[in-house]
Amino acid sequence: MKILVAVKRVIDYNVQIRVKDDGTGIVTDNVKMSTNPPDDNAIEEAVKIKESGKATEVVAVTVGEEKAQETVRKALAVGADRGIHVKADGIIEPLAVSKILKKIVDKEKPDLVFMGKQAIDDDCNQTGQMLSALLEWPQATFASKIDLEDKKLKVIREIDEGLETIEISTPAIVTCDLRLNEPRYASLPNIMKAKKKPIEQMNASDLGVDIAPKIQQIKVEEPPKRKAGIKVSSVAELVQKLKNEAKVI
């Protein structure tokens, strides 16, 4: 069994996001980048399945600029066997990413495709679902527990009402929730070994996929700032203000 895991390079979750002055996007210069957090869970789960003997190979794939390779390298340092980097600059929309991933799936023929439930930069939460449609494979989204038995996959999903347990058969797409596992640390010797693992590079255009954006982004704005509060001297004043100024009672 082979598992393909898609990872994305995003702005680190600790960094405060800044909007560009002209509203055309967000500032990415001098900003720390990292692997999208739930993608770390996806890699961890794939590596765990391999360690349990149920999978034989884990391949990490990313789509993005030259430096996106670091994300694949990190996946290799925590146990993926080899990497694929599809080079593409600018904003690559979920539909384009899923079309690229379909091409990679056609070539690699994995039994499972894992990825994070969504990326913390655009919060689209679409790539897994679109890939499932393009491949006509079953999907299990927001997975917080995965049990793999032969060709059956029992998945517990995080849904609004609580937890849902579903069973699907491979080949399948699974998008991973942060509760799925605790990603391991990359140890120093493994980081060194990862430097020697192969990463195959190709251009999105080589795969014959049109990556031109289909969505026009009109403006990016910061959320309005919260206004400073005031101190009231009595309950009566509070009630009066809630009634007449805030008009909530």
Next chain:
Amino acid sequence: MGRESMEYDVVIIGGGPSGLSTAIKLKQLDANLNVCLLEKASEIGAHILSGNVFETRALDELLPNWKELNSPIKTKVSKEKFLFLGKTKSISWPTWLLPKVQQNHNNYIISLANLCRWLAEQAEALGVEIFPGFPASEILYNEDGSVKGVATQDMGIDKEGNQKDSFEPGIELLGKVTVFAEGCRGHLGKKLIEKFNLSKDKDPQQYGIGFKEIWEIEDKNHEEGMVMHTAGWPLDNNTYGGSFMYHAENKQVFLGYVIGLDYKNPYLSPYDEFQRFKTHPSIKKIIEGGKRISYGARALIEGGLQSLPQMFMPGALLVGCDAGTLNMPKIKGSHTAMKSGMIAAETIIENIKENKNLSIYNEKFKKSWVYEELHAARNVKPSFSWGLILGIIFTGIDQILFKGKLPFTLKHKHADHETLKPANEMSKIDYPKYDNVITFDKTSSVYLTGTNHAENQPVHLKLKDPNLPINYTLEKFDEPAQRYCPAGVYEVQKENDINKFVINSQNCIHCKTCDIKEPSQNITWVTPEGSGGPKYGNM
């Protein structure tokens, strides 16, 4: 132990200007050497904070073709100003009357963090193995007492010190020579200085705390290449400090403040002095209408030659500000740090190849221009212990008339943790409220640093005596940690009328001020789990 070990020719601790210059110079001198460099931050540059007006002297020697290598050194200094601030007025001091060390027309305004990222690329291209996210937490010794290498921090330890499921033991990195380049008050450097008695016959080290904010300002207020320094308000005559404002590229200004940690009043809050400074009319008019985009703070060395420890010991060298090579009157340490690393590399090559003792570092250092600079600079900082006015008069005589060649050397008399006066002898300072436009509280400032530490891990700020803060320091000094910490790590909270000392270690921005200023030296800074701490951009 159960730790793996890896052997290198040279192991370097710290990815700042001194460590990276050591690495580059080593590989230039011998491409076959195995060199590795450890960095505690999540990436090179993420823990680097500096003004920075950069003198290229060391870089010209290290990488003479730096202009062709797409280096982030772009903005040449085009204009200089020096202001003495009164409460609302300011007097401009003519630049031709400044000592030569304070003139900057051949220098560049840079982000030191970005310079380090670029130096790391050069080092990696030469074959240096760089490991960000791996703090060196422990020094390893051979049986003969010489330094054998370091061990990296264990990962995956919980608050109580137990191993979590994700536990990953540290690695021993062994070098023929280990180079400590941790920067000011390195936690391993501190141990080495003590163990090998490297500060014998030296004056106590002197420190300052430096703040920096990056502002994006309105076009009409921005003069790319302009360098401005101030002295005076809001500090009184007896407190050493001053500000910098550098107009960098992309409409940014690097705005900062440095205060000597030998201040006496426990009520003084360096952070609030910096915030208050920005409200001065001659500063406010420049940043008004702009936006603050970064904040950070870091301790720096001010002791100079009198306090510089011996930099060699069996099996290891100290370089840069892990020893203390900053040139205080020049307000620059990057070029001297780099040069000290380059001298270390030459020393190591002779040590490994010709079996020469590492003590030759001392002779090489004394013959270098770093020593010459530090020697000429040595009397400036101690003269300010007489107050700002006398300090300036003396510095004028020493630096302009005698060019640093007066036939005597002034001493630093006290360590910074000894200078606080009891709270009941000093007056409280009433700092103005933050307006959230020009001045900000600590919480929103720390938010801008991107600081994070993995939640469930041991507190990395260790108290020798956990009861001392409440039983002694609170009573005698009104617990100054609440004020000298630039990140709000330390708080005294009242719970059922009982005072409690709280350490919010996840806020720590790794400045080391507590380790320096705590009056009883009760706080020890140790390395947290790898990648923890700030995530500075172009600081």
